[in-house]
Amino acid sequence: MGWERRKKILFRIKIFKRVKIRKIEDKKVEYFYNRWKEFYGKEEAQRIVDILNSPQKRTIATSILKKTDSEIIGSLREKGFELKPTDIRNAYFIEYEPFATASTLEYLSGYFTIQAVTSLIPPNSFDYDESLKEKRVIDAAASPGIKTIQMAIKMGNSGMIMAIEKSTKRLPQLLANISRMGIKNTIVINKDARRIESIKTDFDYGIIDAPCTGTGIRWKKEKRTKEKSRVDVERLSKLQKEMLESVWKKIKNGGSIIYSVCSLEPEEGEKQIDRFIKNHYNEIQLETIPIAIGQSGDKINTKIENIDEIAKTRRILPSETTDGFFVAKIRKEIR
Amino acid sequence: MNITLASENEYTIIFDQLESLISKENIDNLTKHYKVLINRSEKRKSVYMVTEEIFKQYQELFTTEESRKDLYWIGERIGFLMKEKLLIGIEGLSVLGELFTEKIILKEKNATKFLYGRDVIIQENTSKYTKETIKLIQDEKGRTLGLGKLVYNEKGEIFKVKNVVDLGKYLRGEKTLFGN
Numbered sequence: 001m002g003w004e005r006r007k008k009i010l011f012r013i014k015i016f017k018r019v020k021i022r023k024i025e026d027k028k029v030e031y032f033y034n035r036w037k038e039f040y041g042k043e044e045a046q047r048i049v050d051i052l053n054s055p056q057k058r059t060i061a062t063s064i065l066k067k068t069d070s071e072i073i074g075s076l077r078e079k080g081f082e083l084k085p086t087d088i089r090n091a092y093f094i095e096y097e098p099f100a101t102a103s104t105l106e107y108l109s110g111y112f113t114i115q116a117v118t119s120l121i122p123p124n125s126f127d128y129d130e131s132l133k134e135k136r137v138i139d140a141a142a143s144p145g146i147k148t149i150q151m152a153i154k155m156g157n158s159g160m161i162m163a164i165e166k167s168t169k170r171l172p173q174l175l176a177n178i179s180r181m182g183i184k185n186t187i188v189i190n191k192d193a194r195r196i197e198s199i200k201t202d203f204d205y206g207i208i209d210a211p212c213t214g215t216g217i218r219w220k221k222e223k224r225t226k227e228k229s230r231v232d233v234e235r236l237s238k239l240q241k242e243m244l245e246s247v248w249k250k251i252k253n254g255g256s257i258i259y260s261v262c263s264l265e266p267e268e269g270e271k272q273i274d275r276f277i278k279n280h281y282n283e284i285q286l287e288t289i290p291i292a293i294g295q296s297g298d299k300i301n302t303k304i305e306n307i308d309e310i311a312k313t314r315r316i317l318p319s320e321t322t323d324g325f326f327v328a329k330i331r332k333e334i335r
Numbered sequence: 336m337n338i339t340l341a342s343e344n345e346y347t348i349i350f351d352q353l354e355s356l357i358s359k360e361n362i363d364n365l366t367k368h369y370k371v372l373i374n375r376s377e378k379r380k381s382v383y384m385v386t387e388e389i390f391k392q393y394q395e396l397f398t399t400e401e402s403r404k405d406l407y408w409i410g411e412r413i414g415f416l417m418k419e420k421l422l423i424g425i426e427g428l429s430v431l432g433e434l435f436t437e438k439i440i441l442k443e444k445n446a447t448k449f450l451y452g453r454d455v456i457i458q459e460n461t462s463k464y465t466k467e468t469i470k471l472i473q474d475e476k477g478r479t480l481g482l483g484k485l486v487y488n489e490k491g492e493i494f495k496v497k498n499v500v501d502l503g504k505y506l507r508g509e510k511t512l513f514g515n
Contacts, residue, residue, distance in 0.1 A: 105480070105502070108450070109502060160388070171407065172509050172510050172514045173509060175408055175412075176505055176509045176512065176513050179425075179426035184386055184389065185410075187406065188407045188408035189405045189407060190405050
């Protein structure tokens with residue numbers, strides 16, 4: 001067989017394989033699309049699919065530990081970066097970057113972190129007062145460390161954050177980020193957050209940005225989303241439930257947890273918290289999230305028992321500037 | 336991991352070496368405000384500087400070898416202890432950077448080259464520098480770029496700054512620097 005003919009056959013096999021893969025992926029997307037139609041309505045579901053296929057704006061969040069906000073932003077603007085303030089203090093959308101933001105000396109020197117704006121919601125959901133500098137905080141699924149870092153900055157690099165990360169593969173990113181940002185108040189534990197009973201202390205605050213299906217993340221960024229199915233929703237919501245229960249036991253009376261997922265599935269968000277309220281009705285108080293992004297959690301079309309409490313959570317649907325996200329602030333008040 | 340307080344011998348090795356880079360006053364400040372912990376589970380042992388506040392937590396929570404099993408990182412790592420020598424890492428610059436006695440300022444083009452991990456040629460009067468020690472490398476705005484060593488030619492004149500470590504490593508070597 002001649003080389004040209006061989007090339008043509010190989011090309012056809014390649015095309016065939018590609019088509020086959022795309023079909024499987026579309027089926028998965030269809031599964032989630034049908035769910036979103038039910039929870040958010042047909043129009044919204046179509047908009048979500050379109051948005052998840054488009055690029056997303058990233059944000060930088062400056063650190064006051066090394067420079068002032070205006071010094072950092074001024075220095076980047078001098079280099080030609082176009083930045084626009086977000087609803088979160090010290091966070092800016094990158095509107096234009098003349099070259100990779102991560103290669104600037106400002107980034108390498110630990111003046112800011114780069115992330116989706118939604119990642120900044122959990123640490124900014126805690127009230128700020130001077131006593132925060134003496135608190136103990138547990139971050140239950142810490143890598144890549146954005147929430148740990150932003151919380152450490154908020155705490156003035158004082159107090160203590162215990163950053164728990166189960167995956168050894170994900171540890172280098174966490175460690176590189178906390179080192180680059182000059183974080184001093186953090187202890188990193190390589191452990192499953194569901195097995196922390198041996199840690200002999202209680203915490204004032206907990207951050208659980210739980211492992212999730214990631215269905216609210218752009219498909220370009222999170223290719224695995226297209227591989228997720230019903231089984232994953234069930235498996236991960238079980239894991240989240242166990243994580244919540246485990247961390248909850250370690251929270252002091254009067255303390256609180258910020259629970260979040262970048263998933264659009266209510267089993268991982270609204271329903272997860274609804275169930276949690278039911279199981280802990282005599283020791284729970286939900287608090288409103290002090291950030292005006294997204295809508296209240298009760299707008300979703302699914303069966304919720306504690307609707308007044310779920311109204312205090314926030315559901316963020318994917319948009320030009322945000323990923324899909326769910327966040328709840330749960331206060332422990334043993335009655 | 337088995338992270339414990341530095342032994343007297345390790346402490347001496349670390350601070351003897353730092354004394355050649357940092358003023359006596361700054362060394363006193365460091366020893367006053369930080370405790371030094373060592374990770375004994377690694378071939379190249381990580382050296383951590385830990386504030387009094389975090390050290391108190393360490394004393395409370397990690398008293399036994401069993402409790403330290405999952406402890407992976409504490410406070411700020413300044414580098415590694417290897418064959419009785421302290422190798423300062425890029426992550427150490429956040430604690431030590433500003434304290435270095437000798438600093439070399441690089442012009443814009445050289446600063447960029449240095450950040451890409453390259454050695455750079457410099458032309459300046461070099462009599463003010465001590466020969467052997469590691470120096471802090473900064474750009475013209477006084478921003479730290481990394482650590483370098485001066486390389487001399489046969490006539491004893493400096494001809495280049497050898498890149499020991501630079502901040503660009505955060506992009507280039509995340510896994511090798513922070514993996515296990």
